[in-house]
Amino acid sequence: MEAVLVVNADLGPLHRVSVQHAIRMLCRRVAEIHEAEPDRSIGGYPLPRVVRLIRYVVTRWRFGSGPVWSRSGVLARDQHRCAYCGRFATTVDHVLPRSRGGRNTWRNTVAACYGCNQRKGDRTPAEADMPLRYEPVAPSWAMLAGR
Structure with missing residues (x-):
């Protein structure tokens, strides 16, 4: 639709x-x-x-705190591109894994393809030797609505 x-x-x-x-x-x-x-x-x-x-x-x-974090919002912000390899992304990865206290925030989550998400696993990007292609940011309403 x-x-x-x-x-x-x-x-x-x-x-x-x-x-x-x-x-x-x-x-x-x-x-x-x-x-x-x-x-x-x-x-x-x-x-x-x-x-x-x-x-x-x-x-x-809309101009106060910005949009609330969501998986679909992360994918839209990152244009469905993997933060590690640039391929089409379908999952959301935590830069600091949840098992180590990472939370669902705009600056701690990035879009990732299934392969990179599995490969990185429960490690940080530095530990997995998988540098981020860009720094995650908190989007504005306009950034998400302009999609």
Whole structure:
């Protein structure tokens, strides 16, 4: 299923919704099409890629602590690329293993392919001689919504 990006009236990204939800937003006239698929339509509407809200929605809460940690968030932040070898990643690896007190935090987890995750096992990247290709960071709302 395709997802449609919802942006605020000032073009700041908010979240993604299904195509059906986006069409309902257009019918209720709370949003308008900002970007659409060429030569594709649903009913009387072009197939939207991005919809823009008509009125600005205050989202102060989004700028506070940032998004809560999640496995899907780690994979999205790392663009499903393994932090050790660069291949397609399907698992999340703890830089400091959980058995040694590592926690589920943005800075302690990276996306990893199954092979690298198994190879690293219960060791740190230095102990396993598997250096990280990038330093894990806490993402912003915009970083996750822009996917």
